[in-house]
Amino acid sequence: SGTVVPRLVAAVSEQRQWDRLMEMARLGAFTGADGSPGVNRPCLSPLDREARRLLIGWGMAIGLTPSIDALGNLFLRHEGQDPGLAPVLTGSHMDSQPAGGRFDGIWGVLAGLEAIQALREAGITPRRPIELVAWTNEEGGRFAPGCMGSMAYAGHSKPDTWDAVTDGEGIRFGDALREQLMLEADLPRRPLGVVEGPAPHAYVEAHIEQGPRLETEGFDIGVVTGIQGSRWFLVEIIGESAHAGTAPLSTRRDAVQDMLRAITALNALMDDPTDILRFTVARIEVQPNSSNSVAERVRFTIDFRHPSAAVLAQRGDAIEATIRGAVQRCEVVVTERFHAQPVDFAPEVTEAVARASAAQGLKALRMPSGAFHDAQFMVPLCPSGMIFVPSRGGISHNPAEYSSPAQLAAGARVLAQVLGELAET
Numbered sequence: 001s002g003t004v005v006p007r008l009v010a011a012v013s014e015q016r017q018w019d020r021l022m023e024m025a026r027l028g029a030f031t032g033a034d035g036s037p038g039v040n041r042p043c044l045s046p047l048d049r050e051a052r053r054l055l056i057g058w059g060m061a062i063g064l065t066p067s068i069d070a071l072g073n074l075f076l077r078h079e080g081q082d083p084g085l086a087p088v089l090t091g092s093h094m095d096s097q098p099a100g101g102r103f104d105g106i107w108g109v110l111a112g113l114e115a116i117q118a119l120r121e122a123g124i125t126p127r128r129p130i131e132l133v134a135w136t137n138e139e140g141g142r143f144a145p146g147c148m149g150s151m152a153y154a155g156h157s158k159p160d161t162w163d164a165v166t167d168g169e170g171i172r173f174g175d176a177l178r179e180q181l182m183l184e185a186d187l188p189r190r191p192l193g194v195v196e197g198p199a200p201h202a203y204v205e206a207h208i209e210q211g212p213r214l215e216t217e218g219f220d221i222g223v224v225t226g227i228q229g230s231r232w233f234l235v236e237i238i239g240e241s242a243h244a245g246t247a248p249l250s251t252r253r254d255a256v257q258d259m260l261r262a263i264t265a266l267n268a269l270m271d272d273p274t275d276i277l278r279f280t281v282a283r284i285e286v287q288p289n290s291s292n293s294v295a296e297r298v299r300f301t302i303d304f305r306h307p308s309a310a311v312l313a314q315r316g317d318a319i320e321a322t323i324r325g326a327v328q329r330c331e332v333v334v335t336e337r338f339h340a341q342p343v344d345f346a347p348e349v350t351e352a353v354a355r356a357s358a359a360q361g362l363k364a365l366r367m368p369s370g371a372f373h374d375a376q377f378m379v380p381l382c383p384s385g386m387i388f389v390p391s392r393g394g395i396s397h398n399p400a401e402y403s404s405p406a407q408l409a410a411g412a413r414v415l416a417q418v419l420g421e422l423a424e425t
């Protein structure tokens with residue numbers, strides 16, 4: 001239909017959504033180097049649990065029913081006229097980057113809450129149930145890779161695939177997850193996604209753009225057409241520690257020097273004059289990490305992304321050989337930790353987002369997502385799509401991340417109309 005439901009759009013409250021965002025931003029708040037208000041809320045942490053309890057409280061206050069699955073994915077269900085119908089699912093993630101912003105992930109969860117609350121306040125009971133989801137560990141900051149909750153929900157990975165992955169303190173993901181499930185044992189348990197239950201009818205995720213296009217090109221809403229592919233690797237270079245003052249350079253097995261050779265060779269492999277390809281090395285651990293002991297072992301991460309499945313395969317598959325060809329004296333171990341194929345979103349969702357934006361007088365740009373999202377793993381299960389709102393200066397994964405109350409309210413209004421429509425199909 002795409003006609004605005006005025007009482008629904010009017011029921012979305014800019015202030016209520018903003019107040020909730022700011023209350024959530026206090027959980028893990030810190031001040032960035034430039035004074036910006038950042039958030040550090042790791043998944044499966046006491047802060048994460050406090051944020052989840054806050055969300056559950058807001059949800060139950062409007063009659064939503066909470067539940068969690070074996071990966072700790074948190075759901076809040078709004079009953080429909082026909083409870084037997086597959087629900088429309090909306091949501092995002094509540095965990096943040098270690099130096100994250102106040103909007104990445106959490107806005108999509110609170111926009112979903114706002115949209116559902118507006119439907120109720122507008123007196124609209126959709127045919128289908130609508131479920132709000134907060135996915136476990138989307139960021140992959142504490143435990144790599146990201147999207148562990150949505151990948152397990154979608155059957156893309158087994159529930160215990162990540163159990164042995166450890167964080168910076170050596171805590172295993174499986175242990176942190178079991179602790180969370182035990183501390184949230186009061187919440188009803190539900191089957192794990194499509195592994196143990198039916199697929200949703202559709203999935204819509206609202207998220208900040210995290211890039212500059214909507215702002216620079218003057219648009220209010222991003223009609224997200226798809227997500228580029230991502231591949232994560234862990235590289236270990238193993239040499240031999242030695243005395244910085246006595247060991248001759250000609251015989252050292254210096255893991256740092258070989259890492260530099262490897263990254264230089266990778267930069268050549270990843271050269272892209274069209275500036276479409278993304279290649280990032282941003283996490284490096286050195287042992288023994290002492291200024292006068294030659295490095296024995298280095299671990300570094302690779303985050304490689306491209307919209308073309310062919311380029312993702314071709315260049316990604318060349319990473320290990322490129323490293324082995326560049327390293328001179330050390331051993332090399334390369335492990336692939338994450339592989340998300342490029343996806344295209346379904347017209348059932350993208351056109352609903354475009355119609356709702358137009359009906360509400362918002363300028364909408366069709367655009368792909370450079371960031372990965374839980375939506376990537378929903379695509380094989382049901383018609384899926386995303387709604388973007390502008391990020392100031394395109395900044396994200398940075399405390400300076402910002403979207404205005406009005407921009408976020410516009411996104412929530414489009415989401416409300418799209419959810420209302422999909423819940424009638």
Ligand code: HGY
Nearest residue numbers: 138139146370371372
């Ligand atoms: O890395 C990503 O693309 C996501 O924002 N975590």
Ligand code: MN
Nearest residue numbers: 104105138207
């Ligand atoms: Mn995110």
Ligand code: MN
Nearest residue numbers: 097104139397
């Ligand atoms: Mn993120």
Ligand code: MN
Nearest residue numbers: 138372373374
């Ligand atoms: Mn995401």
